[in-house]
Amino acid sequence: MTDRLEFSALLQLIDEQSAAFRSAVAAAPSLDVPVSSCPEWTLFDLVQHLGTGQRWWAAIVAAGPAVAPPTKDAAQAPRELEALLAWYADSNELLLSALREAGPERACWTWWSAGVSPATAWGVARRRVHEVLVHTYDAQLAAGAVQPMPTDVAIDGVAEFLDTCNSTPAAWPHEPATIHYHAAEGRSWLLVLDDTGAWPAPLTGNAAPASASVTGTAEQLLLFVWGRLTMDDLKIEGDQQVFEHLIAWEPEE
Known part of the structure; x- marks a missing residue:
């Protein structure tokens, strides 16, 4: 959190x-x-x-x-x-x-x-x-x-979405993956997807390499996780299919 x-x-x-x-x-x-x-x-x-x-x-x-x-x-x-x-x-x-x-x-x-x-x-x-x-x-x-959205509120919004909407003990039904979210304002987050569920955390220097990453302003990232922007609107690196799977995933707890 x-x-x-x-x-x-x-x-x-x-x-x-x-x-x-x-x-x-x-x-x-x-x-x-x-x-x-x-x-x-x-x-x-x-x-x-x-x-x-x-x-x-x-x-x-x-x-x-x-x-x-x-x-x-x-x-x-x-x-x-x-x-x-x-x-x-x-x-x-x-x-x-x-x-x-x-x-x-x-x-x-x-x-x-x-x-x-x-x-x-x-x-x-x-x-x-x-x-x-x-x-x-x-x-x-x-x-x-x-x-424009207030930057500090948009930053918290990205973290809140990961904490609330992308946080679950339901097993990830695909190969284990990690996603890195990078805000241009200097904040980053990690989402781990595996058989224990989906768990967000602050992104530290010793984090595992990302399966996929997305970079944009905090506002762009917030609009992306809420489905208002698409992968074409931000800088995506790594396995784009990980994002496609996450967007389509409807976990049953």
């Missing part, structure tokens, strides 16, 4: 990125504009997805330790712009309030409980920072005005 961000910093980032998300939505020509990075979604669909997610994770955090999550609210968000933005702002505040009330160490259900990221309110806050960050990029792309 990367250097641990303070819980208060994560809550501030959720709030800041949510404000940027609302601004991007408000600047778009229409709620019906397609979101090219989320095929078959309109901007309205994106807002509903993110707002519903904020409300669901608020309920998860409030419930505390549980063997299963609460049911998602299936209600439709309002379709008029001002009402939709207000609904999203309320959704975001529900999440922030639940996180503040819980505190960072409160356990709760998470879908990543078998991996590296903790199944706590802190883990949820970190995940939601990057969910909002990437969907803000999606909204800005739809509005035609993409803004």
Whole structure:
């Protein structure tokens, strides 16, 4: 896991990125504009997805330790712009309030409980920072005005994705492999894939040679692991098939 961000910093980032998300939505020509990075979604669909997610994770955090999550609210968000933005702002505040009330160490259900990221309110806050960050990029792309991501947040986003989405005790179904991720800003990560699962770690000088590596800015790496950029958009070295296998892999735990 990367250097641990303070819980208060994560809550501030959720709030800041949510404000940027609302601004991007408000600047778009229409709620019906397609979101090219989320095929078959309109901007309205994106807002509903993110707002519903904020409300669901608020309920998860409030419930505390549980063997299963609460049911998602299936209600439709309002379709008029001002009402939709207000609904999203309320959704975001529900999440922030639940996180503040819980505190960072409160356990709760998470879908990543078998991996590296903790199944706590802190883990949820970190995940939601990057969910909002990437969907803000999606909204800005739809509005035609993409803004640079904060470098330190993008760096943590790469580490968070490896800790949460690429961390599992499920056996890797291919030949053992190692992947190196190199950010131009000077941070690097290692992902080991073998019969014990997939495990991320900081990349040190004595690490085994990479089966494959990818190099780009922290923002490019974050968009790559989230599926917004492809291998053609970054510098790939080594066995490209390792990335293809990782992207297609759906581990069963």
